[in-house]
Amino acid sequence: MKKVILKVEWSEDKLKQKAMKTVSGIIGVESISMDTKDKKLTITGDIDAVTVVAKLRKLCYTEILSVGPAKEPEKKEEPEKKVQDEKVDINQLMYAYQANPAYYGYKIVEQDPNQCVIC
Template identity: 25%
Template sequence: MQKMVVMMDCYDERSKGRIIRTVASCPGITTITMDSKDGKLTVIGEFDIRKILTKLESRWRNAKMATFGPYDPKKEAETAAAAEKKKKEESERKEVEAYRGNQSLCGPPPMYHHVSVYDHDNNSHGCIIS
């Protein structure tokens, strides 16, 4: 199995659908994924590279092949797990930094203590209200 990544502009869901339909018309493809935000099209399967690139470049002039190579599902799963772990650690680190940042800017909340002191010797009423 082969894996090819093509970088191209994708503006909306309609163009994403057109790109996927164009690539799906080629024989031997098992998986097609498109990340619209990054403009990254990933094609997996046994296919002819030239046929796919020719179809894409004829309709989308900015389509450029980024990577091509063998596809190993085990390696992909390990890579995805490592990326997920790294993303989780990064989000935890940001949360801790945000918490620390809030404390350093504001500091701990002020503690106000109200203390009333009465001298019982000078007070002849014998009643204390505070």
């Protein structure tokens, strides 16, 4: 996991949208954050910073400010919970499936009002 911070010079909102679309299409990107005030783009994931900059330079001027490992959130250790065995009522498991008897459909040809007349 890498964290890449880029300085991107954009002048229009349309360029911001294109930059976000371009960066989000790169394989390995997990999160993107954009600071429009400082014109910074922060990308985290398994990515190559040079590849990202090469794609963004087709749209606007781009600089690499920093590349480093992404900080993972600290994991709090949870105390182990004692697992209690739940008793299963055996009587509920012994029900058998009751199959319905098969009914055969039949059709009386003489009483059919939609019967063919040409016969």
